[in-house]
Amino acid sequence: MRTILLYRQDVCRTEFTAQVLSCEEYKGRYAVELDQTCFYPEGGGQPADRGVLDGQAVLHVKEDAERVLHLVEKPVEAGKTVEGKIDWDFRFCQMQHHTGEHIVSGIAHRLFGADNVGFHMGEELVTIDLTVELTAEQVREVEYLANAVVQKNIPVEESFPDADALKALDYRSKKELEGQVRIITVPSADCCACCGTHVVTTGQVGMIKLLQPQKYKGGVRITVLCGQRALADYNAKDQSVMDISHQLSAPPAGVAQAVRQQAAQLEELKLKLAETQDKLFGYMVEGLAPEGTICLFEEGLAPNDLRRLAAMMGERRNGISAVFCSAEDGSHRYAVCCHGTDLRPLCKAWNQALNGRGGGDKALVQGSVRADRKAIEDYFAAL
Ligand SMILES: [Zn+2]
Numbered sequence: 154m155r156t157i158l159l160y161r162q163d164v165c166r167t168e169f170t171a172q173v174l175s176c177e178e179y180k181g182r183y184a185v186e187l188d189q190t191c192f193y194p195e196g197g198g199q200p201a202d203r204g205v206l207d208g209q210a211v212l213h214v215k216e217d218a219e220r221v222l223h224l225v226e227k228p229v230e231a232g233k234t235v236e237g238k239i240d241w242d243f244r245f246c247q248m249q250h251h252t253g254e255h256i257v258s259g260i261a262h263r264l265f266g267a268d269n270v271g272f273h274m275g276e277e278l279v280t281i282d283l284t285v286e287l288t289a290e291q292v293r294e295v296e297y298l299a300n301a302v303v304q305k306n307i308p309v310e311e312s313f314p315d316a317d318a319l320k321a322l323d324y325r326s327k328k329e330l331e332g333q334v335r336i337i338t339v340p341s342a343d344c345c346a347c348c349g350t351h352v353v354t355t356g357q358v359g360m361i362k363l364l365q366p367q368k369y370k371g372g373v374r375i376t377v378l379c380g381q382r383a384l385a386d387y388n389a390k391d392q393s394v395m396d397i398s399h400q401l402s403a404p405p406a407g408v409a410q411a412v413r414q415q416a417a418q419l420e421e422l423k424l425k426l427a428e429t430q431d432k433l434f435g436y437m438v439e440g441l442a443p444e445g446t447i448c449l450f451e452e453g454l455a456p457n458d459l460r461r462l463a464a465m466m467g468e469r470r471n472g473i474s475a476v477f478c479s480a481e482d483g484s485h486r487y488a489v490c491c492h493g494t495d496l497r498p499l500c501k502a503w504n505q506a507l508n509g510r511g512g513g514d515k516a517l518v519q520g521s522v523r524a525d526r527k528a529i530e531d532y533f534a535a536l
Contacts, residue, residue, distance in 0.1 A: 154219050154220070154221070155174060155186070155188070155219075155220065156174075156186065156187055156188060156189060156190055156220070156221045157188065157189035157190075158189075158190065158221070159189050159190060159191045160190075160191055160192075160193050160350055164248065164350050164351065164352075164353065165353065166191050167191060167238060167239050167241045167244075168191070168236070168237065168238045168239075169189060169190065169191045169236075169237050169238075170234060170235070170236055170237075171187040171188050171189045171190060171234070171235055171237060172187065172188045172232065172233070172234055172235075173185055173186070173187060173229050173230065173231050173232060173233045173234075173235060174186045174187060174188055174231065175231055176228050176229050176230070176231055178228075179222065179224060182212060182224045182225065182226060183224070183225050183226070183227065183228045183229065184217075184222040184223070184224055185206065185222070185223040185224075185225060185229050186220050186221065186222060186223075187221070187223065187235070187237070190214075190221055190223070190237065191204075191237060191238075191239050192204060192206075192211060192214045192221070192223055192237065192239055193214065193239075193244070193247075193349075193350050194214040194215050194216040194221050194222075195213070195214065195215050195216075196216055196348055196349070197347055197348040197349045198251075198272040198273065198274055198349070199247055199251055199274055199349040199350065200247065200274055200276075201213055201214035201215065202214055202239045202240065202243070202244055203239070203240040203243050204237065204238050204239035204240045205237065205238050206223055206225060206229075206235060206236075206237045207225075207229050207233070207235035207236065207237075209225045209226060209227060209229075210225070210226070211223050211224070211225060211237075212224045212225060212226070223237075244350065245352075246379075246380070246381070246382065247274065247349075247350060248350050248351055248352045248357070249352060249357065249358045249359060249379040249380045250274060250279045250377060250379050250382075251274070251347075251349045251350060251351055252309060252339070252351040252352045252355065252357075252358050252379075253279075253299070253303075253358045253361045253377055253379040254269075254272060254279060254281055254377055255337060255339055255342070255343045255345055255347070255351070256299045256302050256303070256339055256342045256343055256355065256358070256361065257281065257295060257296075257299050257361065257363065257375070257377055258272075258281060258283075258325065258343065258345070259325065259339065259342045259343020259344070259345065260295050260298050260299055260302075260342055260343070261283055261285075261287070261295050262325060262343075264291075264294065264295060264298075265285050265287060265291060265295075266285060267283040267284055267285035267287065267372065268283065268284045268325075269281050269282065269283060269325065270282050270283070270284055270372075271374075278376055279376065279377045279378075279379075280374050280375065280376050280377070281374070281375050281377060282369055282370065282372060282373075282374050283372045283373050283374075283375065284371070284372040285372055285373070286368065286371065286372055286373055287366055287372075287373050287375075288366075289365060289366065292363050292365075292366050292373075292375060293363075295363065296361060296362070296363045298342075299342070299361045299363075300360065300361050302339065302341060302342045302355055303355050303356060303358050303359070303360070303361060304356070305341075305355065305356075306354045306355055306356035307339065307340050307341065307342075307354060307355045308340075308353065308354050308355075309337065309338070309339055309351050309352060309353060309354065309355065310337070310338040310339075310340065311335060311336070311337055311338075311351075312335075312336045312338065313333050313334070313335055313336070314334070314336060319334055319336075322336065322344070323344065324336055324344040324345055324346055325343065325344065325345040325346070326345050326346045326347070334346050335347065335348060337351055339355060342355075358379050358380065359379055359380030359381070359383065359384075360379070360380065360383045360384070361377065361378070361379050361383065362377075362378040362379075362383040362386060362387070363375050363376070363377060363378075364376040364378065364386075394408055397411075397412070401415065430458060430461075431461070431465075434461065434462045434465050435465070437462070438465055438466050438469050438470065441466065441470060442470070443470050443471065444470065444471045444472050445471075445472045446472050446473040446475070446533055446534075446536050447466070447470075447472065447473070447474055447475065448475045448477065448529065448530055448533035448534070449462075449466075449474075449475065449476045449477070450476075450477050450478070450479075450526060451476055451477075451478055452478060452479065453478070454476075454478045456486060456488075456519070459476055459478050459486060459487070459488045459519075460488045460517070460519060462476050462488070463475070463476045463488035463489055463490040463517065464488075464490050464517060466490060467490025467491055467492055467516065467517065468490075468492070471492075471493070472491065473489060473490075473491045473494070473496075473499075473533075473536065474489065474490050474491060475487060475488075475489040475533055476488050476489070477526075477529060479526075480521065483523070484509075484521045484522060484523045484524075485521060485522050485524065485526070485529060486519075486520070486521045487509075487511070487518075487519065487520055487521065487522065488517070488518070488519045489517070489518050489519075490516060490517045491516060492516050495515045496513070496515060496516065496517070496518045497512065497513075497514075497515065497518065499536075500512055500513070500518040500520070503522070503532060503533075504520065504522065506532055507522035507523070507524040507528060507529060507532060508522060508523040508524055509521055509522030509523065509524070
């Protein structure tokens, strides 16, 4: 590596001066190599730093064949002395989440033998995939202990053990690694091989919030929120609870119970409505001719109500009992009932004549037709 990695010497450094070692065209952009840089190249699950180099926005930073390449829009002359500055808010957020992830993974491993097999640091969310299907209570326990480690404000340690010391060391991500291995230790919480950027002391992580675990490939996927991101999530949820609290005139701590009560009341009202509707249907059917084909148009009926009304008519009178209800798209939904006649061939015929579809059993059919009221009435009058 020709470039001095300044973020390794001082992870909090944001500005630097460097000399351009090379600049070459790279997929429609320019890749600038420097003699030193504060820019962290994408790797180890951590996204690349953002910022400005020689007055240009740095679009991406990547490691390529032992070189750190800063991708920019316009070429920069080799040999030139340039100024660079990273986007500190973005980087600090990555450092918080990266360290938070170490603490959480280390504790989940120690407590429940869970291995972290997937680590994703997205723009908005950081998730970890653990091999054990932790319960919500177990995740709470990990969260509680992780926050205790934060509050102790312990220095995060970096070390480069030699091959023998490494062999004897118990750390996560233990696999055959080439070259010098960098070990990141959070005393009492975690020991792991890692190339990313971390905070200096655990207190800088801020609050760690773990969202509800989701089942994932035999284990769980957990979303980790640290620092300001955890606060933003708290604020959004607090606002949501306050909104529900005002709407239901219930105290914030009692909104779940209030929603359950409302749901129960709604169920009760639905039952009452169905009972009242059945009575109304009864009166309607009483007023109908006891025999012959009837084609009724009733507005505002749900498919189930339409079916109930047709069935009731079919039971209490002889002949074909058809009920239609107009739908929003201009078509008409129907339910037709008749005992003693096989409705299926008739249904097929009116579907064909009235541009419809649907079917059912011998005595009761349901569907819809793309035809206006007049065409429907004429068809059934001729039956
Ligand atoms: Zn790390």
